[in-house]
Amino acid sequence: MITRRTLLSSAAAAFALPAIPRRVWASTTLDLGGLRIDTLSDGNLVLPGDFILGGMPQEEMSAIVARYGLPTDTLRPPCNVTLLRDGSHTVLFDVGAGPDFQDSAGLLPEALDSLGLAPGDVTHVLFTHAHPDHLWGLLDDFDEPLFPNAALMIGRAEFDYWMDPATLDSIGEARTSFAVGAARRLEAVADNLRLLEDGEEALAGVAALLTPGHTPGHMAYEIRAGADSVMVVGDAIGNHHVAFERPDWASGSDQDPATAAATRSALLDRLASGQTRLVGFHLPGGGIGRAERTGSGFRFVEEA
Template identity: 65%
Template structure:
C-alpha cells in the first residue's frame, strides 16, 4: 500500500523505530532538537582500485593500503543516503543510483519500503552533485520522476555544469556516459527543480556549503538545530582511508583534483577542530561519525560499528 504523507507523519515514530532496528538499511541515527536524521543504504559500488589510487605515489600509498586491509581487489564502498525528518518535511540528500548504473546499487526504494515509507512521501530531494550514484535514482523504470511529490534542489553551479552542452565533449571519454546520463535526468526534472547558492539556507536549519572539486559545483550541507550540527559531506570526503590519511593527495575519483584536495583538507581540519558530526556518502557504518586528528593526518571514527 502506498502511504499518504499524513499517514507517514502520523506513524513516523513506529516507522523510524523500525528503521533503527534494521542495520542493513540504517547503520545509525542521530537527532538535532526535533529533527531526526537517518542513513539509508542504496547498496554499494564496485570500483577498480585505480579509479581512486591511480594518481597517488605508489610507494607512499602501499603502507596506507596495508593498514586498512586493502589490496588489489575491487573496492566496494557503501552508498549512504541521508534522510532527514523535520516537522512535515521528509528530505533526502541525494537519490541513489537507480537501476541503470551498477547491480550492487540502486537499493534506496527497498530501504524506504523496509521502514514504511514510499517515494511519494518524500517532500524534498537535495543533491550534493550529479554523479550517477547520487542522481540517477531520481527516475523510475518508466523514466518518470520517482519522487513525484518532491521539490528537487541542486546548486546552480552544478546544474549549469551538467546542463552545458560542452560538458559531454570536455569531461573525458571515461566520464562521457556520466555526462549524458546526468543531462537526461536533469531534463526530466526541469519543471520540478529549484536552485541555491553557497551559504544559502535552503530549508529551515539546512545551509548549503560549497565544497567544489569532486565536481565543479559539489555542495555539502550543514544541518543545525540550536548549537548542535552535523555536516552532510557527500563525496567531498570520499573514503575512510586515503582521504583521511593524505587529504592533500589527488584522487582519481575527483574531476578537479587540486581543488578537491584543498576542499578535503579544509573540511577535515574544520570537522576535527569543531568536533562536528558528519555523514559521508561512501564512509563505513552508514557514514555517520566524527573526525579525529592522527598526528599530521586524520581518522574517521564511526558512530557505530
C-alpha cells in the same frame, strides 16, 4: 496518480512470497536536537582501485589501505543516502544510483520501505552533485520521476555544468555516460528544480555549502539544531582511509583533483576544529562519525 511503475509494483507485491524476510537497510540513526537523521543503504559500488587510488604515491598509499584491511585492485565502497525527518518534512540528500548504473546499487526504495516510507512520502531532495550514484535514482525504469511529491534542489554551478553541451566534449571518454545521464535526468525535472547558491539556506536549518573539486558545483549541507550540527559531505570526503590520512593527495575519482584536495583538507580541518559530526556517502558503518586529528592528518571515528 497511477503510473506503469505503481501498477507493476502492485502486481509484484500481490505475488510476493510472505516467507521471505524483510531486509533491514537503515544503517545508522542520529537524534539531532529533535531531528531524526537516518542513513539508508543504496547498496555499494564496485570500482577498479585505480579509479580512486591511481596517481597517488603507490608505496605509501598501499601501506595506508592495507591498515584498513582493504585491497587496492578492487574497491566496494558503500553508498549511504541521508534521510532527515523533522515531523513536517521528509528530506533525502541524494537518491542513489537507480536501476541503470551498477547491479550492486540502486536499493534505496527497499531501504525506504524498511522504515515504512514510500517515495511519494519524500517532500524534498537535496543533491550534493550529479554523479550516477547520487542522481540516477531520480527516475525509475520508465523514466518517470520516482519522487513525484518532492521539491528538488541542486547547486547552480553543478546544474550549469552538467547542462552545458560543452561538458560532453571536455569531461573525458571514461565519464561521457555520466554527462549524458546527468543532463537527461536534470532536464526531465528542470521545472521542479531550485538552484542553490553557496551559503544559501535550502530549508530552515539546512545551509548549502559549495565544496568544489569532486565535481565543479559539489555541495555539502550543514544541518543545524540549536547549538548542534552535522555536515552531509557527499563525496567531498570520498573514503575513510587515504582521504582522511592524506587529504592533500589527488584522487582519480575527482574531476578537478587539485581543487578537490584543497577542499577536502579545508573541510576536514573545519570539521575536526568544531568537532562537528559528518555523514559521508561512501564512509563505513552508515557513514556517520567525526574527523579526529592525528599526527599528520585525520582519521574517521564512527558514531557509537
